[in-house]
Amino acid sequence: MYKFVFLINPISGGGQGKMIHQFLPEIMASMNYTDDQWKAEFTNIDGLEKQISDALANTEKLVAVGGDGTVSSVLSVMVSSEYAKSVKIGLIPLGTGNDLARVLNLYKPYVDKGLLFLVRRLLQAKARPFDIWKVNGKIAFANYFSGGIDARIAHDFNHARAVGEFNSNSVIVNKLHYVKSFFADRSYHLKKGKLSFVDAEGRSWQKILDGHRTVIVGNIPSFASGANPFYKSDMADRLLEIVCVPNMFMFLLAIAVGTVPVVGNFVKKHFLKTHKARSIELEFADDEFLQLDGEDLSGKLGGHVKIDFACQVQIMALGE
Structure with missing residues (x-):
């Protein structure tokens, strides 16, 4: 041993x-x-x-x-x-x-x-x-899941890297290509979408997401290289945070001010309106762009995504 x-x-x-x-x-x-x-x-x-x-x-x-x-x-x-x-x-x-x-x-x-x-x-x-957490009963979910514009960007990035469009032996080059993909895909929105979830108190909710830019489900208070669109996220409370982003202004707002003290919390609470959930089901078009923990899952999950709690692990962390 x-x-x-x-x-x-x-x-x-x-x-x-x-x-x-x-x-x-x-x-x-x-x-x-x-x-x-x-x-x-x-x-x-x-x-x-x-x-x-x-x-x-x-x-x-x-x-x-x-x-x-x-x-x-x-x-x-x-x-x-x-x-x-x-x-x-x-x-x-x-x-x-x-x-x-x-x-x-x-x-x-x-x-x-x-x-x-x-x-x-x-x-x-x-x-x-x-x-x-588990996605569709089998795939581990640790950080975040999303469908929409950010998943489209991740898909295009991974495809370009796989076919050798750029040299991925540099973190800086990788990030620059992400920026390039963002501007190329900035008009993208969900073809169709429906969110169903059970909240912290056990109540059931539904929301139609047709035309939204993205829906982000988070387990940690970080997204897209350090942005934080989630309000009061806790990594060990057996709850997920859901942020539904209807337009590009809200998407950029989530990325830009999510980590700013006071202002960020105000925006997340009153504009982005994080939902806390025990379990989640999402309906998408079968060909929707999806990503999990930064990995492209487009075309691998179909149109139905179910997210449930799996277990707790012990993970090593440093103090502030």
């Missing part, structure tokens, strides 16, 4: 995962961990589920090194296993958005003080409870 297993996505962050793999032995030795107390391996996309299952069965703490998609893959396996309560999860952020790392206070220390500082702090960090 290892104290730590590091699963490293070799292509995240423009290939920074390979550099981290190279320096980990030196870092772990400096903290007096012996070779039999930890191991590190690159993720293997072809056998990823088994690789994660094997890692969970043989460690006390599993550290995902990559973007939000990497940790989401780990959590998807945890949801259907017995390890949710026994194995703690850590994250070293290498992705483009890194929203989960931001709310766990892992992203800024990594950017400001480097890998050695973050690894030292992370391996000594306390774990906190964290809600995990």
